[in-house]
Amino acid sequence: MDRTEREPLSTDEARYPRTVLAACCVPWDESGEVAEELFRASIADQVAQDLRHLYVFGTAGEGYAVDERRFDQVVDVFADESRRHGVDPMVGLISPSLPVVIGRIERCVARGIRSFQLSLPSWGALNDAELATFFAQTCGRFPEAEFLHYNLARSGRMLTPDDYATLAAAHPNLVAVKHTRADYATVHGLFAKAPALRHFVTEATYSYASLVGPAGFLVSIASVRPRLAREYFDAGVARDADALLAICAELLEMSGELRRAVGPGPHMDGAFDKIFAKVRDPRFPLALLPPYQGASDAAFQAFRAALRERHPRWVEA
Numbered sequence: 001m002d003r004t005e006r007e008p009l010s011t012d013e014a015r016y017p018r019t020v021l022a023a024c025c026v027p028w029d030e031s032g033e034v035a036e037e038l039f040r041a042s043i044a045d046q047v048a049q050d051l052r053h054l055y056v057f058g059t060a061g062e063g064y065a066v067d068e069r070r071f072d073q074v075v076d077v078f079a080d081e082s083r084r085h086g087v088d089p090m091v092g093l094i095s096p097s098l099p100v101v102i103g104r105i106e107r108c109v110a111r112g113i114r115s116f117q118l119s120l121p122s123w124g125a126l127n128d129a130e131l132a133t134f135f136a137q138t139c140g141r142f143p144e145a146e147f148l149h150y151n152l153a154r155s156g157r158m159l160t161p162d163d164y165a166t167l168a169a170a171h172p173n174l175v176a177v178k179h180t181r182a183d184y185a186t187v188h189g190l191f192a193k194a195p196a197l198r199h200f201v202t203e204a205t206y207s208y209a210s211l212v213g214p215a216g217f218l219v220s221i222a223s224v225r226p227r228l229a230r231e232y233f234d235a236g237v238a239r240d241a242d243a244l245l246a247i248c249a250e251l252l253e254m255s256g257e258l259r260r261a262v263g264p265g266p267h268m269d270g271a272f273d274k275i276f277a278k279v280r281d282p283r284f285p286l287a288l289l290p291p292y293q294g295a296s297d298a299a300f301q302a303f304r305a306a307l308r309e310r311h312p313r314w315v316e317a
């Protein structure tokens with residue numbers, strides 16, 4: 001066998017497509033209301049760039065900060081614009097209150113939405129019995145819907161490959177997981193123990209994960225140039241290690257530029273993701289819902305200048 005040929009990966013049994021998953025940020029106007037036309041334009045831009053698996057209300061989309069009125073308004077616009085482009089909208093659910101989560105799912109289901117992103121209630125880390133109740137009251141209660149779990153430290157409990165094996169067996173409509181961090185041992189464990197779930201990982205982990213299993217790509221900083229984000233994803237599907245490592249190195253350098261540009265202060269994902277959205281559309285506001293601090297315009301300018309100077313292929317002419 002030629003050195004560059006690779007053994008095929010074991011059969012892909014996942015319940016959700018292998019694809020690029022992308023967050024939608026919500027632009028707020030000066031009075032804190034959704035800036036509808038800009039929001040629609042940013043969704044349309046992502047779809048035009050072939051990002052067709054979109055979600056709103058992860059951390060970047062400030063799902064933790066919205067009240068019920070803004071939640072419903074944003075969902076209405078997001079669902080309408082997504083469907084105009086033939087895209088199935090996924091809605092994130094972040095709340096310490098299970099009744100709030102259930103109420104949001106009910107209102108979305110009434111609007112014909114069937115794809116959701118679940119985060120664990122974060123006020124106190126759930127124990128095993130509470131974890132089982134949470135999934136029974138979401139996945140179990142809404143069998144007509146499908147759920148991706150957002151696995152993040154902010155929720156107080158990071159789920160393990162063994163947790164996912166148990167949950168996937170109990171809930172056929174648990175279809176995918178979004179991992180914010182996973183070391184190499186965990187990556188292997190996920191593919192071995194929970195192959196029914198599609199495991200999405202971000203830029204730094206995707207190069208390794210896609211060489212050892214059918215990883216999905218959760219795009220973050222690479223969203224500044226979706227065509228190249230797609231190239232990175234495709235390199236993973238082809239298990240082209242040289243291309244993966246080269247693009248990964250660029251993305252890691254770009255993350256360093258971003259951290260230098262933003263500096264201390266803003267810490268919620270949306271502060272960074274809104275910079276990426278503004279690279280795509282200079283009209284995109286950087287503000288987050290209070291009390292959270294967005295990045296400054298100077299930080300955006302510094303990041304864009306660094307991209308233009310040191311990573312010009314990542315900025316569209």
Ligand SMILES: N[C@@H](CC=O)C(=O)O
Binds near residue numbers: 023057059202269273
């Ligand atoms: N920023 C993402 C998570 C990626 O790490 C989100 O929107 O939830």
